Amino acid sequence: MNDKSCQIFNIFALLKKLGALNKERVGQFGLNHYEVFILYDIYENKVISQKDLVEKLKAPKQTINSIVMSLKERDLLTMVSDENDKRQKNMTLTDKGKEEINKISSYLSKSDKEIYNYLGKxxxxxxxxxxxxxxKALETNIKKEGI
Known part of the structure; x- marks a missing residue:
């Protein structure tokens, strides 16, 4: 591996470590980072479909479906048929889900503020x-290479 490749590899290793630390940060609530993102996204949008989540998270449909079903089983969200397309299921938070995301959001806001203050604007x-x-560089490279 040459120096340029090594530097790029190190950046991705740092990003992986950053992701792991964030996973640890939200893990104290008994949820993984996907679950927190999904709950927070529903909280912000009030209603969202699984299709929208697949597009936002760039994750396989089955992965999102498994996470959604787990959150539903824990009574954190509910699913209802879309008024315009009965095949599409939209998700909303239950009262328990709202309580959970409020608790998480409060903690993350405080934590994020501390990180922001440490690093500065x-x-x-x-x-x-x-x-x-x-x-952008990675996307361009992937398109160029036809991967």
């Missing part, structure tokens, strides 16, 4: 811009 903006550039 300029560093946060720089990290965000750099990650967006990395995503």
């Amino acid at each position: 300029d560093k946060i903006r720089e990290i965000e811009n750099n990650l967006n550039e990395l995503i």
Whole structure:
């Protein structure tokens, strides 16, 4: 592996570590990061379909369906048929789901604020811009290579 490849590999290793730390952060609530994202997304949008979640998370349908079914079994969300398309199921939070996401959101807001204050506005903006550039470069490379 040459120096350039090694540096890119190290960036992906750091991103993996970052993801693992975030997973640990939300894991204290007995949920994984996908479950938290789904609950939070429903909370923000009030209603969302599994199809929308598949597109947002770039995850396989079966993965999303398994997570949704698990959240439903734990009485954190409910599913109802879409008024316009009875084949499509939309999800909404149950009262228990709302309580859970409020608790999680409160903790994450405090945690995120501490991280933001530690890094500062300029560093946060720089990290965000750099990650967006990395995503763009990777997407371009994948399209170019036909992967």
